[in-house]
Amino acid sequence: MTGTDQSSRQQLVAGAADMIRRRGLNATSIREVAKHAGTPLGSTYHYFPGGKHQLAAEAVRYAAGTVASIIAAKLRAGPVEGLQAFLTLWRTVITSTDFQAGCPVLAVSIESVSIEESPAALTAAAEAFTTWSAHLAESLREHGVAATRAAHLATLIVAAVEGAVAMCRAQRSTDPLDQTATELTALVQAAISR
């Protein structure tokens, strides 16, 4: 386990995550991921014997982990701050890429049809959504929101933001996310101040 090995491997994972969030899972080819990482095609199958499924699953976990770390850190300041961080994160993604990138977890959720076709990647996507929601729900509970309501509210936040990011890409405008942000912020503030 040398440093070079890990950096090549990590570059493949990060590159795959970037391509998936831009073009989707099916339009992300191993060939191009390898080329982008500067590694030969064969190396990919050395690092990821499971082929594209394995690479996709790791890419989802990588991207999901990054997002989870950010919101978990910001949630320590409170649910509203965590929500703001979540919203800002995705707004930055779409604006900094001129609406060309979105969420790789959502892409995998839509393109991995059955468990049989891409088991690991779809499972990783499901876990990502669960983790994000759980972080938000926990913070809401800590601020006095009842457990059931907190869970529902957390799910709504994740669903709404994911959907809004996709709408922003289609419309080439940040309006859907900004409008969603306004509603969600008001909703969370009302929930924790009762």
Added chain:
Amino acid sequence: MTGTDQSSRQQLVAGAADMIRRRGLNATSIREVAKHAGTPLGSTYHYFPGGKHQLAAEAVRYAAGTVASIIAAKLRAGPVEGLQAFLTLWRTVITSTDFQAGCPVLAVSIESVSIEESPAALTAAAEAFTTWSAHLAESLREHGVAATRAAHLATLIVAAVEGAVAMCRAQRSTDPLDQTATELTALVQAAISR
């Protein structure tokens, strides 16, 4: 323009919409759409000279129009009834296909990266979201919700439902949509009863 022509054409469009909502845009091949419709491959390019882009765009408009008709009809009974119809519609889609189908509009929004790559389909997706939101917003305004708030709330509804459907597919559970439904229904009821 014989009856047979139009039915073949429509079968291609409907078949494409079904495949896109299940597998996504990139995994939907013209070959398989043609086979499923029982028409030769060449016919597809006769009906759709613009190739896959044109077929995808028409598939999106077809699916989006169906959804728009349903919610527009139910919205006449009020915003809550329209929301319920929107929610029920998607819940039926995911449960009747064992979580294998979702929204084709969302799939196209995520997989059509740039305007250059798939201009017509992405434009059709943007219009679908706009149309759905506009219907909901209009109904909310008619029930006393201020114009700006109505627009924001309508966007939140579309975004949240689209995101929730994708989450349901990843988690193979209707919980995300059901929890989102609870929150959205309460939110709309509160908005129109003030």
Added chain:
DNA sequence: GTCTATACGAAGATAGAC
């Protein structure tokens, strides 16, 4: 262990037979 070269299938699109 790393990488080049290749096998094999399927994609979008079209040319040309009927």
Added chain:
DNA sequence: GTCTATCTTCGTATAGAC
């Protein structure tokens, strides 16, 4: 006008040279 056969490119994956 309809459809068959084919062109070209690109996908995943692997076999085998270094």
